[in-house]
Amino acid sequence: QVELAESGGGLVQAGGSLRLSCTAILRTFKDHAMGWFRQAPGKEREFVAGISWSGRSSWYADSVKGRFSISKGGVNNIVYLQMNRLTPEDTAVYYCAAREADYPANSPHEFDYWGQGTQVTVSS
Numbered sequence: 001q002v003e004l005a006e007s008g009g010g011l012v013q014a015g016g017s018l019r020l021s022c023t024a025i026l027r028t029f030k031d032h033a034m035g036w037f038r039q040a041p042g043k044e045r046e047f048v049a050g051i052s053w054s055g056r057s058s059w060y061a062d063s064v065k066g067r068f069s070i071s072k073g074g075v076n077n078i079v080y081l082q083m084n085r086l087t088p089e090d091t092a093v094y095y096c097a098a099r100e101a102d103y104p105a106n107s108p109h110e111f112d113y114w115g116q117g118t119q120v121t122v123s124s
Contacts (some may be wrong), residue, residue: 002032002113004096009118016122017084022096022115024077033102034079035111036070038092038120045095047106049081059104063089086122093117 003025012018020036035050049070051058058070069082079096097111105111 002098004098004113004115006094006096006115006118009094009120011121011123012086014087014122014124016086017082018086018120020081020083020094020096020118020120022079022081024079024098031102032098032100033105034070034072035097035099035105036079036081037095037097037108037111038090039095039117040092043092045108047108048094050104050106051079052104053102057104059106061106083120086120088122088124090120091122092120094120 005023008020031053033052036048037045038048039045047061048064049060049068051070051072055072067085071080095117096115098113099105099111
């Protein structure tokens, strides 16, 4: 069983930055690709970014390329999402997810474990 806990959300002005963290509890990330998703009110959950178990491979949604960066902590089983040049359209609950396979995926149903989510609000 993998438990995921997000932190780092909050309120920020447009153009600002936030860094989200996701910590895995009870198990390591070995063989688990990780991802960040987000869900705005009234919208479906959408993929944001993903990273391989080794951290050497990452992939992004077109809407965040060049602004967001996903990375992994060393032995601490932490995945970060650095978000720069935020816009009001980035406002959503952000979820960390893990899948029991180590190759790219960007659909929610391909991920097996989910965190509780952390709210990110970008004011104009």
